[in-house]
Amino acid sequence: MIDFEILEGCPVFKGIKHGEIRLLFKDIHYRIRAYKKGELIAIAGEPALHLFIVLQGSVKGEMIDYSGRSLKIEDIEAPRPLASAFLFGTDNRFPVTVSANNEVSILLIPVQEFLKIMQRNARVLTNFLNNISSRSQFLSQKLQFLNFKTIREKVAFFLLQHTTDRLHSMELKATQQQLSEMFGITRPSLARVLSEMQREKLFIIEKKTVTILNKQKLREILHYG
Amino acid sequence: MIDFEILEGCPVFKGIKHGEIRLLFKDIHYRIRAYKKGELIAIAGEPALHLFIVLQGSVKGEMIDYSGRSLKIEDIEAPRPLASAFLFGTDNRFPVTVSANNEVSILLIPVQEFLKIMQRNARVLTNFLNNISSRSQFLSQKLQFLNFKTIREKVAFFLLQHTTDRLHSMELKATQQQLSEMFGITRPSLARVLSEMQREKLFIIEKKTVTILNKQKLREILHYG
DNA sequence: ATCAAAATGTACCAATTGTTACAATAAGAA
DNA sequence: TTCTTATTGTAACAATTGGTACATTTTGAT
Structure with missing residues (x-):
């Protein structure tokens, strides 16, 4: 069962009371998974079929090249979504390998189910748009930086x-x-x-x-x- | 007046007939502006208040770093949206300076109005999400390559x-x-x-x-x- | 306070890339 | 064709960074 009060602090559900969030999840399929420290959560290249929201703990996203060297992209702490910008698009695959920094609990919402939620609530929609836009801007800056x-x-x-x-x-x-x-x-x-x-x-x-x-x-x- | 048939070819309105697009624009405020060759359309750092869709001609986007060197040039041809990934987000500013390659006509839709359109039509919503996601993936790949x-x-x-x-x-x-x-x-x-x-x-x-x-x-x- | 582990400063040499310059070749226009 | 310009190949040297190793300092736990 989700602790909906945690989600109040998540950018995607910002400005929505936990009672209302609970209603949004009515009839929605989701799953919660726990990971141990160091465990792999997603591997680069894998299709992104769910929206991942970190409920507890923190995860690390890194790009690993063929020779095993890594470029750390960022840490994501609860309660935040991860890989949200890669849910849609023509080739919706994880660009990074994600692993747990510590004991982690993650909420998994299938894409189609999450679309339903966005249609039910305009605030979730704008929140999500804000979120992936910010990610684009983040990547843009990163690119400029590496240049x-x-x-x-x-x-x-x-x-x-x-x-x-x-x-x-x-x-x-x-x-x-x-x-x-x-x-x-x-x-x-x-x-x-x-x-x-x-x-x-x-x-x-x-x-x-x-x-x-x-x-x-x-x-x-x-x-x- | 917009030529709605042109918009049929725009990724944001993909799969929607021009008659339906016309209906979506009912009661929506928008503006069309013409630019001459070389004219500035948007300056990096400027807030992005509208969705820009190139209706005619082509525009050029340049990223300019502190030293004034231009890092990357991207051409966007009609009928395509520009800087769509920067419409939303906490710091919704143009990351690039955009200028006209030739005679250009641009459709400007205020953010709030475009939100309305997305709420009216789920296809526009997923199209737009796909568009931003693809952009993120493009940036991601670029990052991986530079790595x-x-x-x-x-x-x-x-x-x-x-x-x-x-x-x-x-x-x-x-x-x-x-x-x-x-x-x-x-x-x-x-x-x-x-x-x-x-x-x-x-x-x-x-x-x-x-x-x-x-x-x-x-x-x-x-x-x- | 004491100890072990983590983080930092530094040095040496190898590997990689940048800079500059010039010759050789290919592509395109008159 | 002939000429001009763009493109490519290559060389010598400088600058930057990587790899490795080790001493020193800081941190954090006991």
Whole structure:
């Protein structure tokens, strides 16, 4: 049985009371599955036949190339849908391999059933459209990011994106290892560039806090780098 | 006045007769605008308040990064929607700057009005969902491709993707210069790898025809780097 | 406080790609 | 054909990144 109050917090059901959500699920087929830490939830290339909603725990999506190297795309925490942008389309397959970060519980709704729900409730429809649009924008940004050639450019872009004109410092929530996976590079390479850029007084890293010292130079790296 | 027969060919209205499309537009506010060659249609960063459908002519989308370099150019010809994946979402702004390739006529439907149309007709809804999903998948594939580290891997992937088990040859429709741009590398680097791989008898290029000689080895490049 | 594990800094060398330049060939127009 | 331009092949060197290894620091649990 679904705990509909959890779904209130899910972007797809945002703004709908759990009582109403319960009504939407009347006569709808669905299934709930539990996964253990590390277990595979979906494999890249597999057809996406259900809407997956993470009810509990968090999952990891990564692209794995033929040589086994991975590019981590993102973590998805409860209560959020996953692979929503790949439910429809002419070739509706998972583009990423998804695995459980910890104990995970997932709600599976067949595509056709979910279509019914969207027709029943306009709010779910706009929520879902918002959700997949945001994903497109996310992928677009990711693409733009990977297009930056050098590690210096990636670092400069990352720092500028995470600070404002007023606030010149940010907290790193990821380790260098995780950052390097996001950037699609190796950890020592990232460390080397970070120390070079710090030697040039572009910024300083203390513990987990990055403080920008020369925002203008960082911008120039993207302009002429 | 809209020529509804043109819209029959638009992915968003696929499978709907023009008489029915006409009914869908009853009481719907819309606008048609003409643009001259070279004129700006939308600027990156601008909020997307309307669904844009190119009725006549073709438009060009350019992604411009901080340095002013244009990253990618996409042409959209009539009758197709543009930036459909960016209509919704929390930050619904144009990711690209769009300009007219020639004399262009564009149908502008306000977001709220288009939502009404989708609620009136389930086919438009699924068409639109398919459209955005396909776009996401396109971006995803692009990401996966850029994720291949070496030029050898990119070449191997490209060739395997364009040949079948039966047919071992393909026609190159692009010059090395264009291919290298698709791959995100320089032209001499591509040429070097192409000649190395030919020396290893993995394939041969004659004029514009590529013939695979050792498909097994190409696969191994992707498997073991 | 103490210890083990995780994370970080750094160095060395190999591999890959970029840059630049120029010759050879192919394609297209007059 | 003949000429011009675009495309391709290739070389030498520079720049960047990867791979590996190890010392140091930080973190977190006991």
